[in-house]
Amino acid sequence: MKTALSILALVLLTGCPPDNRPPEEDPPDVVRHELQVTYHATTSLNNATADRILADATQILQIDHGEDDVACAVRLARQGNVTEFDAGDGSIDSRAEFEAMMQLPGDIKLVDEINWCGRLIPNVAGCARPGGSVVVTPTLLYRGLLWAHEYGHTKGLRHRDNGEAVMYIALGLSRRKLNRAECEAFRR
Numbered sequence: 525m526k527t528a529l530s531i532l533a534l535v536l537l538t539g540c541p542p543d544n545r546p547p548e549e550d551p552p553d554v555v556r557h558e559l560q561v562t563y564h565a566t567t568s569l570n571n572a573t574a575d576r577i578l579a580d581a582t583q584i585l586q587i588d589h590g591e592d593d594v595a596c597a598v599r600l601a602r603q604g605n606v607t608e609f610d611a612g613d614g615s616i617d618s619r620a621e622f623e624a625m626m627q628l629p630g631d632i633k634l635v636d637e638i639n640w641c642g643r644l645i646p647n648v649a650g651c652a653r654p655g656g657s658v659v660v661t662p663t664l665l666y667r668g669l670l671w672a673h674e675y676g677h678t679k680g681l682r683h684r685d686n687g688e689a690v691m692y693i694a695l696g697l698s699r700r701k702l703n704r705a706e707c708e709a710f711r712r
């Protein structure tokens with residue numbers, strides 16, 4: 525009886541992959557940025573959604589979309605659980621409110637509305653500055669692109685006047701490309 529059970533266990537072990545395998549690893553040349561994601565109480569976000577957005581952002585950065593694009597070996601990943609904060613009113617309407625947001629812990633901060641980014645500018649999708657953190661709104665479309673673009677700003681990247689560039693000033697389906705210098709910034 526004991527032998528039969530051992531054989532059964534052996535069959536089960538060899539027949540199924542272990543169910544607690546770590547997630548598939550990136551190749552060793554991929555630079556991994558672990559980002560703490562947080563949202564204001566006027567919005568909502570969960571780990572799964574944040575992971576999906578970060579995976580979309582990573583795919584845009586990693587895939588070579590043709591001429592003048594590099595496959596950038598970088599991954600944006602979530603650090604710890606997505607958390608909620610309630611400082612401020614969830615709307616960025618002045619320099620003071622933006623500065624207050626920069627002081628809060630976290631790398632990516634989801635707020636309800638942004639109406640100030642360097643100047644008064646109504647309803648921008650996201651805002652970030654070199655060395656700072658990313659502030660984004662819950663846009664329906666292009667969230668991966670938005671997070672990647674704003675993260676690029678935190679790495680010192682400026683807008684690029686090419687409608688196919690990730691760093692183009694406006695969101696859109698065609699913004700997929702990073703040049704070599706931009707990729708280097710993303711990998712820092």
Ligand SMILES: [Zn+2]
Nearest residue numbers: 673677683693
């Ligand atoms: Zn921008």
